[in-house]
Amino acid sequence: MTYVIAGSCIKDDSCIEVCPVDCIHPKPGDPDFEAAEQLYIDPVLCIDCDACVEACPVDAIFADFEIPSKFEYALELNAEFFAGQTTAERTAA
Amino acid sequence: MARTQERVAIVGAGPAGAFAAACLLRARGHTEIDLFERLATPWGLLRGGVAPDHQEIKRLQDTFDRQTLGRGCRLLANVEVGTDISHAELMRHYTAVVYATGAQTDKSLGVRGEDLPGSWPATEFVAWYNGHPDYREVEFDLSAKRAVVIGNGNVAADVTRMLTLSARELERTDVADHALEALRDSRIEEVIVLGRRGPAQAAFTSAELRELGRLDGVDIRVDPDDVELDPASREWLAERGTFTARKNVELLREFAARPARPDAQRRIELRFLRSPVEIRGNGRVEAIDIRANEIARGSDGSLRAQPVDCDPETIECGLVLRSVGYRAVPLPDVPFDERHFVLPNERGRVLTSAGDPLPGVYAVGWIKRGPTGILGTNKRDAEETIGSLAEDLGNGALPQPPNPGREQIDALLAKRKPDLVTAEGWRAIDGHELERGRNEQRPRVKLTSRQELLAAASRS
Numbered sequence: 001m002t003y004v005i006a007g008s009c010i011k012d013d014s015c016i017e018v019c020p021v022d023c024i025h026p027k028p029g030d031p032d033f034e035a036a037e038q039l040y041i042d043p044v045l046c047i048d049c050d051a052c053v054e055a056c057p058v059d060a061i062f063a064d065f066e067i068p069s070k071f072e073y074a075l076e077l078n079a080e081f082f083a084g085q086t087t088a089e090r091t092a093a
Numbered sequence: 094m095a096r097t098q099e100r101v102a103i104v105g106a107g108p109a110g111a112f113a114a115a116c117l118l119r120a121r122g123h124t125e126i127d128l129f130e131r132l133a134t135p136w137g138l139l140r141g142g143v144a145p146d147h148q149e150i151k152r153l154q155d156t157f158d159r160q161t162l163g164r165g166c167r168l169l170a171n172v173e174v175g176t177d178i179s180h181a182e183l184m185r186h187y188t189a190v191v192y193a194t195g196a197q198t199d200k201s202l203g204v205r206g207e208d209l210p211g212s213w214p215a216t217e218f219v220a221w222y223n224g225h226p227d228y229r230e231v232e233f234d235l236s237a238k239r240a241v242v243i244g245n246g247n248v249a250a251d252v253t254r255m256l257t258l259s260a261r262e263l264e265r266t267d268v269a270d271h272a273l274e275a276l277r278d279s280r281i282e283e284v285i286v287l288g289r290r291g292p293a294q295a296a297f298t299s300a301e302l303r304e305l306g307r308l309d310g311v312d313i314r315v316d317p318d319d320v321e322l323d324p325a326s327r328e329w330l331a332e333r334g335t336f337t338a339r340k341n342v343e344l345l346r347e348f349a350a351r352p353a354r355p356d357a358q359r360r361i362e363l364r365f366l367r368s369p370v371e372i373r374g375n376g377r378v379e380a381i382d383i384r385a386n387e388i389a390r391g392s393d394g395s396l397r398a399q400p401v402d403c404d405p406e407t408i409e410c411g412l413v414l415r416s417v418g419y420r421a422v423p424l425p426d427v428p429f430d431e432r433h434f435v436l437p438n439e440r441g442r443v444l445t446s447a448g449d450p451l452p453g454v455y456a457v458g459w460i461k462r463g464p465t466g467i468l469g470t471n472k473r474d475a476e477e478t479i480g481s482l483a484e485d486l487g488n489g490a491l492p493q494p495p496n497p498g499r500e501q502i503d504a505l506l507a508k509r510k511p512d513l514v515t516a517e518g519w520r521a522i523d524g525h526e527l528e529r530g531r532n533e534q535r536p537r538v539k540l541t542s543r544q545e546l547l548a549a550a551s552r553s
Contacts (some may be wrong), residue, residue, distance in 0.1 A: 010468035011471075034466070034470075
């Protein structure tokens with residue numbers, strides 16, 4: 001499974017700070033950070049630890065089996081944000 | 094040498110001020126912070142801007158409360174800096190003053206008829222439905238069948254949604270009671286949203302755009318011709334387009350391909366490459382004339398809207414909401430950059446007209462960087478400003494003010510603002526509103542007049 005970030009994300013970076021595997025992007029300082037409307041979780045790297053869910057101040061993060069219907073699209077959207085990146089790119093700091 | 098107590102005033106308790114207070118407490122836990130707010134309630138646009146049907150975002154107020162008021166930062170609300178207390182007075186009482194006053198007015202379109210009754214800045218409609226006390230008495234005429242929203246950003250999306258949501262959905266939100274009543278009786282059936290540029294340049298987030306296509310009983314119309322991108326936009330989207338821009342174009346193509354739903358109760362039509370030319374009517378808005386644009390590459394490479402030589406088109410409507418951006422207003426006795434509508438600053442340190450730092454004066458949020466970004470953008474912005482402030486405090490660059498004691502500012506405010514609202518007063522307001530909400534199965538029922546708010550605060 002994976003966690004996913006929904007459209008109510010406010011780009012508070014609390015989730016990035018607590019993610020133990022660095023799978024939430026873009027990060028402050030990344031070239032695409034300012035233009036990003038929300039943050040995304042890389043489903044390939046997510047270890048389902050729940051830390052980001054606890055950290056999110058607006059409850060915008062859901063386990064993939066608990067996504068409310070209005071945010072159904074978010075599972076595909078999070079994955080799509082990382083599509084086309086190689087494993088090396090995904091795991092680069 | 095004994096360290097003197099640092100006391101910092103933050104002016105404006107919106108998201109930028111709240112993030113700044115939280116950040117300063119993390120950086121220098123011993124600093125005393127007073128958070129000034131013009132209204133009787135804190136959290137600025139989180140309460141008064143974020144749309145009522147986006148309740149999940151409003152949960153951020155718990156974090157603000159916990160990280161600021163919950164950690165000893167004081168709230169001094171219902172106090173207007175510049176009116177009740179001057180900048181010079183703040184400088185006499187605090188080691189530093191951080192302005193977080195936001196952008197309080199709207200940009201104008203510059204077309205004829207803009208000020209006709211029935212043509213409003215979208216921001217005033219937002220303030221009205223969110224229960225901002227200054228807009229409670231405003232009356233929006235929702236008796237015409239068609240409204241036109243000018244602009245393609247998230248405020249345009251919010252007001253379009255608020256005009257088309259059913260009463261049943263609105264009743265589940267914390268929309269102000271006066272707005273709920275007016276919107277329940279609204280006869281608006283169609284909202285036309287005009288974008289000056291094309292689908293690839295729309296400033297909506299894809300989340301907001303997607304929502305417009307998922308409203309209950311609302312048809313969304315996009316002309317297939319409008320989503321045929323011009324060559325320059327196509328090239329830009331393929332080579333440099335953001336993830337959001339690509340998603341927006343994808344969504345708009347999907348909307349354009351949907352069959353019309355004549356049975357829908359309401360309709361949203363998104364039109365692109367259209368600019369208003371004139372708002373017309375006899376004593377009030379009756380129609381808007383618009384013209385077509387095409388995308389042209391500017392000298393700096395940016396893609397701009399350029400008028401096409403053709404006759405204007407007339408759209409009959411009874412309401413026009415103009416949503417083309419916020420703009421900051423100058424603050425008394427503080428430098429202001431009239432070209433960029435911000436406090437001139439370097440990494441948050443406010444600069445004099447000569448370009449030198451004005452000791453002890455800082456800026457954060459929209460008054461610092463202009464009205465850009467989303468809520469969380471203010472967190473990084475606050476980190477920069479507070480970084481500068483913490484550096485200056487750490488270097489001893491900020492002298493002790495003449496009246497540094499907390500009791501001195503308290504004595505002054507007690508005299509001038511006996512109805513000042515503190516954190517306790519705000520908690521009483523908050524508790525009262527939440528309780529009213531529980532009684533009506535709503536997230537919150539807001540108090541919307543200053544008098545009611547002050548009465549609730551005094552019951553703390």
